[in-house]
Amino acid sequence: MSETQSTVTDLRSALALLEQYGDELIETNEPVDPIAELSGVYRYVGAHGTVQRPTRVGPAMMFNKVKGYDDMRVVIGVLSSRKRVARLFGTSEEQLAFMLKDAVDKPIAPIVVPREQAACQEVVHLATDPGFDILKILPAPTNTPEDAGPYFTLGMCYAADPETGEHDVTIHRLCVQSKDEISMYFVPGRHLDTFRMKAEAAGKALPISISIGVDPAIEIGACFEPPTTPLGFDELSIAGGLRNKAVELVDCLSVNARGIANAEVVIEGELVPNYRVREDQNTDTGKAMPEFPGYTGEAKAAVPVIKVKAITHRKHPILQTCIGPSDEHTNMAGIPTEASILQMVERAxxxxxxxxxxxxxxxxxxxxxxxxxxxxxxxxxxxxxxxxxxxxxxxxxxxxxxxxxxxxxxxxxxxxxxxxxxxxxxxxxxxxxxxxxxxxxxxxxxxxxxxxxxxxxxxxxxxxxxxxxxxxANFQRSQFLEVDVNRFIPGFTQ
Missing domain, CATH: 3.40.1670.10 (UbiD C-terminal domain-like)
Structure with a gap:
């Protein structure tokens, strides 16, 4: 196990590791508006991916002052460079997929810790509190001026199968619709949607947690899909395998669900049965948000809704976000895909x-x-x-x-x-x-x-x-003389 595997346990330790490098993390004290401006800045700084040019591969970026929020920072781009992902896992860019494949083969199941050990519950906001409002607590970014609304783009959505009790974690498009409602878009076939449909068929709500700002191993592990991780496979166990240490969970305060114990923020709620809203009901733009192919997704006419019951967070929390078409998505989705293909073809x-x-x-x-x-x-x-x-x-x-x-x-x-x-x-x-x-x-x-x-x-x-x-024999590449370039350029890396 590398030193990185043992020292990175949450978002803050991941950021501390990146600070050791001169080119991986920058911060600004200039106040930023979460409505379109924050993503507009990072589009130039380090988004890359399928974002419209000009853009580039660049460092992660911490915004220390967010307009309208006195005690909330926002970080973006933590995983938007493959080199940075490799550094966060203590390996090389070329070996990342092999490392993930091994973690799938040797998973470590998550564990539940007592509430007093859960940093994510240091501060508690209940939906029954006077003046409770999601957007007064959390600066969910609006990525572009034509988005359907503010979105949480890196929420680790965790729920249990109402019939078997088996858990799963996935990342979904989450749009804030009101002071206590968040819409949730499901691409057909996602496991949490299967859980939701089972609960809805029984006329019941599905308890769910949304953990934001976590160990990057969790964000990468959450992006595995069948057949590598079939229904009933808890992807948090892949993060456990990557770190050689079980992911710690904690029981939620307001619903029968579990959140990630050292997350920066946990949103607790229930997917309400037989209740849908139009995704852009507050803006009428017809658009949702920028998605990974590089285009703004269509606002859906009827999406399921999470009724938020509580928001908990660490003291001086960091909200983590990403730009949908950026390389952050490429790495979160692509490296697990590489590992899945390697696993399949190596067997055959x-x-x-x-x-x-x-x-x-x-x-x-x-x-x-x-x-x-x-x-x-x-x-x-x-x-x-x-x-x-x-x-x-x-x-x-x-x-x-x-x-x-x-x-x-x-x-x-x-x-x-x-x-x-x-x-x-x-x-x-x-x-x-x-x-x-x-x-x-x-x-x-x-x-x-x-x-x-x-x-x-x-x-x-x-x-x-x-x-x-x-x-x-007809396609041999030209073979040059092997030389030690350091003789000519001291410090040169070959």
Whole structure:
């Protein structure tokens, strides 16, 4: 276990680690408006991802003064660089997916601690208190001027199956609708939605907690999906495996649910049965918020509602947020996807796939680059089998690019070079039409192509940019002399 694994236990210890580096965390005392201005600043500073240019890879940013809030800071971009994620886990960028795969294989279940040990309950606001208002307590950012409203974008939503008692944690689009109501958008198939539907069918509310500002291991672990983590698998146990220490939970004060004990903020509430609201009922913009593909999502006509019963938080709390299309999403979604694909293909084709990368242009969900090593003539064709396994490992994947072991899959310039010199469209492309993908891809719609039967269905595609085994000798890259550059440039990193 690395020193980082043992020292990072919550958001504050993660930020303390980043402060040891000169380029990972900056802060400002300039007052910022949470309505559009905060995200507008970070768009330039470090969002990157699918955010409209100009943007860049940059440090995380702490806003120490938020207009309208005397004792609340906001941090953004904690996970918006792959190098920063690697530093938070004490590993290299190339080994992150392998580390997560091992954590899935060796999970450590969460534990419940007494309330007196829960930092998240140092300050308590009950919905029955006079003047209770979510937005008077928490500066939920409005990402753009056309958003449906203020959103919590990094809330770890934790609930239990009302029939089995099994727990799950996921991240959802949460819009503040009133002083004590938050709408919750579910992409079809999410486990918490299954729990909600079971409770609703029985005419009951589903108790839920929303923990904000936690150990990054929890945020990464929460983004695993089936089949790697099937219904009933508590993703908090992946965070336990990553840190080699159980995640600590605490019983909520107002509902029969559990929150993350050392979170900065915990919102307690219940998903109300048979109650829906229009997501943009307060603004009538028709838009929701910026989503990971780079477009602003459509406001939904009828979304479930959480009735908030209490908000608890640490003293001098830090609200954590992210920009939907930023690399923060790419890393949270993409690295678990890489780990899931590695797990699947290693079982079927041991030693064949060398690494997997879900790069920023692919949003972490839609594109995976698989680096393979053909060792014998019998391996020809297995690269395409590996691509099919990748689609099975992560159902929302849309494109797979296959490259050889001499291609640096973390360098998209090198990947595009392989597509330019080792790919012919008519024989190197495999189309798999009519497969369910993700509803937030605007091109996955009948209006885009008559071949698409329904919104959210896509043509999945394999781009085979590998050299045929019989032609290997004709595709050798130029080999330069190995030299010690430090002789010429002291301190140079090769």
């Amino acid at each position: 084709l041991p030693g064949f796939v060398q690494n997997v990368h879900c790069p920023s242009p692919g949003t972490g969900k839609y594109l995976a680059v698989l680096q393979v090593k053909k060792r014998t003539p019998a391996d020809e064709g297995r690269q395409r089998q590996a691509a099919l396994l990748a689609f099975s490992a992560f159902s929302e994947l849309k494109h797979v690019i296959l490259v050889d072991e001499d291609v640096e899959l973390f360098d998209m310039n090198d990947v595009m070079w392989a597509m330019t010199t080792r790919y012919q469209g008519d024989i190197s492309t495999v189309f798999i039409p009519g497969v369910r993908c993700h509803p937030l891809d605007p091109s996955s719609d009948p209006a885009f192509s008559p071949s698409i039967r329904d919104h959210g269905i896509a043509c999945k595609t394999i781009f085979d940019c590998t050299v045929p085994w019989a032609l290997k």
